Amino acid sequence: MTSTTTTPGGPALELDDIQAGALMPRPNPYAGAFWGLRIDDRHAGRELLRRLIPLLKPASSFDPERPVSLGLSLTFTGLRALGVPQESLATFPAEFQQGMAARAAELGDAGENAPEHWDKPLGSADLHVVVAVLARDTVLMESLITLAGDALRDIPGVVPVWYLDVHVPADGREQFGFKDSISEPAIEGTGILGSNPHEASLKAGEFILGYEDETGAVAPLPQPDVLGRNGTYVAFRKLHQRVAAFRQYLQQSAADRAEQEWLAAKMVGRWPSGAPLAVAPDKDDPELATDPTRNNAFLYGDDPQGLKCPLGSHARRMNARDSRINGDVRLHRMIRRGTNYGPSLPSGVTEDDGADRGLMFAFVGAHLGRQFEFVQREWVNDGSFIGTDEKDPLVGANEEGRFTIPNRPIRRRLKALPSFVVNRGGEYCFAPGLQALRWLAELDT
Template sequence: MSERTHVKLELDDIQRGALSPRPTPYAATYILFRIDDREHGRELMRRASAVATSAADTVSPLGETWVSIALTYHGLKALGVAQEWLDTFAWEFRQGMAARANALGDIGESSPENWESPLGTSDVHVVLVALAPDSARLEAAIDHARPAYDALTGVTAIWRQNCHALPTETEPFGYRDGISHPAVEGSGIAGSNPLETPLKAGEFVLGYRDELGGIQTPQPDVLGRNGTYVVFRKLHQRVALFRRYLKDNSTSPDDEELLAAKIMGRWRSGAPLALSPSQDQPGLGADPSRNNAFLFQQDDPGGFTTPGGSHIRRGNPRDSSVAGEPRLHRMIRRGTAYGPPLPEGVLEDDGVDRGLMFAFVGAHLGRQFEFVQSEWMNDGVFFGSGDAKDPLTGSHDGSGDFTIPRRPVRRRLLSLPRFVVTRGGEYCFMPGLTALRWLGDLTD
């Protein structure tokens, strides 16, 4: 029997927000806190350990509802974690997202000086995320969590972003979202692609063996084990601009939808081009047992069905022959919409802020999130396409292009504008529940 079958995660100590797929529909909120008084910050950790939901608690009293707590590097410092222990965390985490802006393509409009305050600053210490099937139960979850920070005058709420998932499961550009989820060994949570072998637990949870055979655990072990790194990013989406670009570069409504599918790698219904190359199949897109059950290399090595530069193929090349072993860069991705949808058919910007709160979960910030963002999303060398960027989320300046393989003549989209602008973000550490209690019991 292989080692893979023996691994069992300590789910009762892992926060549920690290591994559990989200229900549909749902509402969520992100609340950021600054710790001004160390003792009050530690009390917040003690209270939070009783509020945060474990991955073993799959049925909470409020239904599909949970609360998760994460901390930035500055948050751990504010609590008084010793520097010798802080130095054992990933160096990208210690630097913070704002310092990594150039590597991430957060330049120009997306650069940190243009981010929403206080995102990317040393004032952000704690991130509380609450999630529930609807707004009423979300507020109930927040009310349940409120005693964790109410009356702590040394802890200040400094930012909040409310989010939602539509019953259609689409994001602001109109594509079905939240389809792909990796299988994590020992979690008991099935992946969305039956053709993908479960990934080693250490790719997502600290303290377990990863795909390379190593074990990453910040020290002391009681702090690092069963934790994970979480990336939060607020991404503004220029929906009207995207719609206008599609219309201006297509010959008919059908061609417009095909172009949108080639850019994403899926039809807007969620049906993958790999399984439905010539027309949309909404039934396929809505079927979680089929809409992610495909690979690329065997049937489509040249990208004639799903372009190599399309969004989903860049984010997860699956079995494709590319520079960089895809399994080493696999991560859990979650996007939650914010702001009202732009009405159907509107091609002019209405000035309303809308987009995604993006979350990445993984044990390796460098070779997972940062690698994918810099090498796969904002470059094309890995699949032989020079410096071409992701057509949808790449850091474009109006001079980029996107090539769609086609016989007898390939199709090229020119002058790609920036459709997605970073409004801010944070690198966080989501401790295990034991670690939250340990942080609460720290003494000077």
């Protein structure tokens, strides 16, 4: 029997058929891992699915007190390797069929971000299945890894090709030192409460296939219906963070530590604690930052010039809220999941130690083109939507970039911004519903 939740204005959301890992909030802190697999034999790949399906939890069973989950998604080449018929493959959107590497020009992945520099097998034809594991602590996470490893045993036609440990520390801060993963959208029919009480719930079809979205339409469903319904798309990106370069730039641009923190906050849109500039424009407010009822409860309408939070700051670009911009913000909302990988650079260190550290980013949504690709192209690497030619100061593909901080009587402009974040690879994946996974496992092609 399928558990459903009524979605206003549309059909009931089939939570028993949606992977919990696609929608449900992550614990904080948590430990996790990404595991990439290649399918050399379609029958072996189907056997792998049959073994993994019992480990997957539906969204209806999510327990916030014990948020342990396993998520499974497949690339386009992975679906082909499983033997999905060509007539079905042809019904997936062009962006997904092409893959992230082929979309490099659209995404601004040029120069050092170009696919030829990516960590293999990211972006290659060898990455077919991505298994994401997360748990509140390392012990629980390792137990899930063991179960997933057992599923792989004695299946020679499936080969592990990639593994990455990830984590969110107890303070919830990413590698640059800022509290992350604060803003969460509310999704109709899921029971997921958004973190901003001023933002109306978004239609389920913005995130899950088979339901009405914000345009009043239903996104094209991969065929047959059983394959596409209750699935979603996931864009993975391994983002290397140049923490030492970020600290050096702040030191060179500021007179003292207090000004360094102020400049960094203006670039990010929040203070290191997570307190938003829109509410605490003059100084950090750790008490505000730790209050979940207030730390994301704000809009930008009372700050049209960006005097509190700059128009071009990272947080304001990624979610413009009620700002006056070119385009409808609600059509480009995403579920954004970011988790650290690699060791943290010790506080105060400004010399690069050569370690690979950064953010493993995952976007979840039903529209790769108008959600992830649009935001990456128009909001991260362009500024015309807010009337500037500047890129995102934190994650934009800057070389000699600029960043304007509105101020009175004279604005502040940072120049010669380098790239603080470099894309080390990524891929577009499809996270099928549980019935779709069973259909894939029983293919007889």
